Amino acid sequence: MKISFPHMGYSYIALKWLVENLGHECIVPPEPSKRTLDLGVRHAPEFACIPYKILMGTYLEVAEMGAELILSSGGRGPCRAGYYWVMHRYLLEELGLDVKLIAFEPPLNDLKGFFKTIHWLRKTGGRSVKEVLNALEVTWEKIKALDDLELCSHETRPYEVNRGDTTRALWKGLDMVDQANTLAELAEARHEGLRLLESVPRDNSRNPLKIGIIGEIYVVLEPAANHYIQIMLGEMGVHTDRSIYLSAYTRNNTIVNLEGDIKAMARPYLNADTIGGHGVNSVAETVLYAKHGFDGVVQLAPFACIPEIVAKGILPTISQEYGIPVLTIFIDEQTGKAGVQTRLEAFVDLLQRRRENKAKSERLAI
Amino acid sequence: MKGFLGVDVGSVSTNIVVVDADGKLLVDRYLRTSGRPIEVVQQGIYDIGKELAGDVEILAAGTTGSARFLTSMIVGADVVKNEITAHAVAASNIVPGVRTIIEIGGQDSKIIILRDGVVTDFAMNTVCAAGTGSFLDQQASRLLIPIEEFGNYALKAKNPVRIAGRCAVFAESDMVHKQQLGYNTEDIIAGLCEALVRNYMNNVGKGKEILDPIIFQGGVAANAGLVQAFNHYLNTEVTVPPYFGVMGAIGAALLAKDIYAKKGSTNFKGFNLRDIKYVTTSFECKGCSNACEVVQFYQNGELLARWGDRCGKWELQID
Incomplete structure (x- = not known):
C-alpha cells in the first residue's frame, strides 16, 4: 500500500522509515508550500484555521502523488482539530479521490484502537510481530x-x-x-x-537572549507554517527553546519537561483542566520560561484559535507578575515574512534593552 | 552645520528628514511611495540636498519602514531599524516622559508602551487593516471628500451614528446602509472615527496598560476626528506632536546620530543619488525545494548585494 501522513517539521524522516519497515511504500509529504496552501484554501471552509488548510492541501498533494492511505491523528478535548480528520475524510470522498484516511487517537485515550491499526498495517505489509x-x-x-x-x-x-x-x-x-x-x-x-x-x-x-516558543502544536512544530521563526530568531542571535517536541515526553533536557504537573502551574491563572488544544500549556509554559530565566516568550497561534485566544487573555497577568514580555503572533494565510520580521526585531530590541537596564540597576545595587 | 539623515519608507508614504546635532528637525519631506520606493527615495534625497544647498554635512544616515533594507542600500545607511523602535526613539526624544504611543500609518497600526524611556511592550495589528490610513483614504474618496478635510467633517457632527468597526468591509457596508437611510455625512464620518478607535482599542490596545502622557502619531494623526474620538474614548487628552507624520524618519535619524557617536564615519552616498542607476532583479533558486526568491541589487550595473535566500548561499553584501 502507498501510505502518507501530514508534514510536521522533520518527523517525516522517522515516519517514512516506519512506513517502509511495516512493508509498505511511503509517499513522503512535500514541505507545505504556497501551492499546498492554495489547494487547502480552495477546498476548506473559510473559517477553518490554518492547520486545517495546510493539512487539506497536503492530503490533496499526496493523493496526486499516488497515496492510497493517509495516516493522521485525532485529539482529545474541546479543540475542533480533533475532528478535522473526519472533515478531511468527507472532503476527500466528496472530491472523488481514491484515498483512505484513518486517524490515530492518542494512545492514552484509545490504546486498543492504536494497536488494532498497527496490527492491520503489519498484516497488510506482511511483517512478523518481531519485525514490527x-x-x-x-x-x-x-x-x-x-x-x-x-x-x-x-x-x-x-x-x-x-x-x-x-x-x-x-x-x-x-x-x-x-x-x-x-x-x-x-x-x-x-x-x-x-x-x-x-x-x-x-x-x-x-x-544570546533566550526566548521560549509556545502555542498551538502544528504551527509550533511546522517551520513552513511559522515563517521558520526559530531559524529567523537564531540568525538574529537569539537562543530559542520551544515547548513542544515529539519526543518530549521521554526526555529530561527540554525546559517544559523539567517540571512535573504542567496543569498545576496554570491553575492559579486558569482553573480548568482543559480548554482544548494547547491553551492550558501556553499559560503554564509562560510561567515556566519565566522561572527558568528566559528573557521573553513568543506565542504562536492560528488565527481564530480559541484555546490560544483564551491563553492570550491570561498572558498579560503572568507577564506582569513575572516580568516576562510576551509577543503573540497570529498565523493565517499571509506568506509575506516582512511583517513577522519587523515584530520580532522590535521584540528582540525590547528584550535587549531590558537586559541592559537590568544589568545597570544590578551594578548600581552593588 | 552637521546633520543626520533619516528615511522611512512605508507602504503609503516615504518620509525623509534631516536633524541637527541636537536632534532638532532641519528639514522634512512627506512623499507618496506609489509603489516605486527606489525612485521616490532618489528624488526625495536629491530635493532635500538642493533645499539645504550645501549648508549641512550629513554625518550619518538611518533607514526604517517596511522597505528599510532596500533603502539602506540606496542611500548607504549606517543603521537599519524596525519602525517600532524608530517610532519609540523619536517620541521619547520629542515628548520626554511619554508612556504610551498610538501610531497609525498607511497599512498598520501599533501601540507602544514605554516606561522610563524604554519600550516595555508593544502590539501591532496582525491580520486586519481596518482603521488604518488606506481604509480612510478609500472612504474619503468614496464620499468625494479630500482626505485632508475628512477629520473636520467629523468635528461638525452633532449626533454620531454607530458604525460596526470590526472589519473594514463590514464598516463600509454599514456606512452605505446608514447613508441610504438618510443620515448626514458629518454624523457618519464621526461614527466611523469612533468605530475605528473602538477597533484599535479592542485589537492592538487589548490588555495594554495605557497611561498618560499619550502621543498620537503617524499619518492618520492628521485626522482631527480621530484625535477627538481618542480623547473621548480614553477620557484624556492625547498629544499630536508637530511632526507626527515623519516620526519614524526622525527616529531613524536619531539612531544614526547614536551610531555616529560610536563609529565616527558614514556610508552615506551623498545627495546626488539621482544620477546613480539602481536596478533590482530576482530569480528563483533551484538549489532545493524551498525555491527562495533571491533579489539582486545593482548600482550602475555593478552587483552590490543579494538577499532573500533562506540558507545564506547567495547572500552577498559589499560595504
Whole structure:
C-alpha cells in the first residue's frame, strides 16, 4: 500500500522509515508550500484555521502523488482539530479521490484502537510481530535523534559566525539519520550529526537572549507554517527553546519537561483542566520560561484559535507578575515574512534593552 | 552645520528628514511611495540636498519602514531599524516622559508602551487593516471628500451614528446602509472615527496598560476626528506632536546620530543619488525545494548585494 501522513517539521524522516519497515511504500509529504496552501484554501471552509488548510492541501498533494492511505491523528478535548480528520475524510470522498484516511487517537485515550491499526498495517505489509516491534523501536529512536539534532541547532545558531552554517550542518545531520537503518547506525548518525553542529565556527563571546516558543502544536512544530521563526530568531542571535517536541515526553533536557504537573502551574491563572488544544500549556509554559530565566516568550497561534485566544487573555497577568514580555503572533494565510520580521526585531530590541537596564540597576545595587 | 539623515519608507508614504546635532528637525519631506520606493527615495534625497544647498554635512544616515533594507542600500545607511523602535526613539526624544504611543500609518497600526524611556511592550495589528490610513483614504474618496478635510467633517457632527468597526468591509457596508437611510455625512464620518478607535482599542490596545502622557502619531494623526474620538474614548487628552507624520524618519535619524557617536564615519552616498542607476532583479533558486526568491541589487550595473535566500548561499553584501 502507498501510505502518507501530514508534514510536521522533520518527523517525516522517522515516519517514512516506519512506513517502509511495516512493508509498505511511503509517499513522503512535500514541505507545505504556497501551492499546498492554495489547494487547502480552495477546498476548506473559510473559517477553518490554518492547520486545517495546510493539512487539506497536503492530503490533496499526496493523493496526486499516488497515496492510497493517509495516516493522521485525532485529539482529545474541546479543540475542533480533533475532528478535522473526519472533515478531511468527507472532503476527500466528496472530491472523488481514491484515498483512505484513518486517524490515530492518542494512545492514552484509545490504546486498543492504536494497536488494532498497527496490527492491520503489519498484516497488510506482511511483517512478523518481531519485525514490527523492532521497527517501532527504531522509529522512536529516530524521532529522538531528529529532535536532539534540532535542539542542538537552536542552541548553536545564535553563536554562528557565518549565517547559514548551522542550518547546513543540520541538514547534513538529518540526512545521516535518514540513512540509518539499525539502532547502531542510528547512534552513529546522531553522534556524527551532533559533531557536525559542534564544529560550526562560533563566536563564544556572545551572550544570546533566550526566548521560549509556545502555542498551538502544528504551527509550533511546522517551520513552513511559522515563517521558520526559530531559524529567523537564531540568525538574529537569539537562543530559542520551544515547548513542544515529539519526543518530549521521554526526555529530561527540554525546559517544559523539567517540571512535573504542567496543569498545576496554570491553575492559579486558569482553573480548568482543559480548554482544548494547547491553551492550558501556553499559560503554564509562560510561567515556566519565566522561572527558568528566559528573557521573553513568543506565542504562536492560528488565527481564530480559541484555546490560544483564551491563553492570550491570561498572558498579560503572568507577564506582569513575572516580568516576562510576551509577543503573540497570529498565523493565517499571509506568506509575506516582512511583517513577522519587523515584530520580532522590535521584540528582540525590547528584550535587549531590558537586559541592559537590568544589568545597570544590578551594578548600581552593588 | 552637521546633520543626520533619516528615511522611512512605508507602504503609503516615504518620509525623509534631516536633524541637527541636537536632534532638532532641519528639514522634512512627506512623499507618496506609489509603489516605486527606489525612485521616490532618489528624488526625495536629491530635493532635500538642493533645499539645504550645501549648508549641512550629513554625518550619518538611518533607514526604517517596511522597505528599510532596500533603502539602506540606496542611500548607504549606517543603521537599519524596525519602525517600532524608530517610532519609540523619536517620541521619547520629542515628548520626554511619554508612556504610551498610538501610531497609525498607511497599512498598520501599533501601540507602544514605554516606561522610563524604554519600550516595555508593544502590539501591532496582525491580520486586519481596518482603521488604518488606506481604509480612510478609500472612504474619503468614496464620499468625494479630500482626505485632508475628512477629520473636520467629523468635528461638525452633532449626533454620531454607530458604525460596526470590526472589519473594514463590514464598516463600509454599514456606512452605505446608514447613508441610504438618510443620515448626514458629518454624523457618519464621526461614527466611523469612533468605530475605528473602538477597533484599535479592542485589537492592538487589548490588555495594554495605557497611561498618560499619550502621543498620537503617524499619518492618520492628521485626522482631527480621530484625535477627538481618542480623547473621548480614553477620557484624556492625547498629544499630536508637530511632526507626527515623519516620526519614524526622525527616529531613524536619531539612531544614526547614536551610531555616529560610536563609529565616527558614514556610508552615506551623498545627495546626488539621482544620477546613480539602481536596478533590482530576482530569480528563483533551484538549489532545493524551498525555491527562495533571491533579489539582486545593482548600482550602475555593478552587483552590490543579494538577499532573500533562506540558507545564506547567495547572500552577498559589499560595504
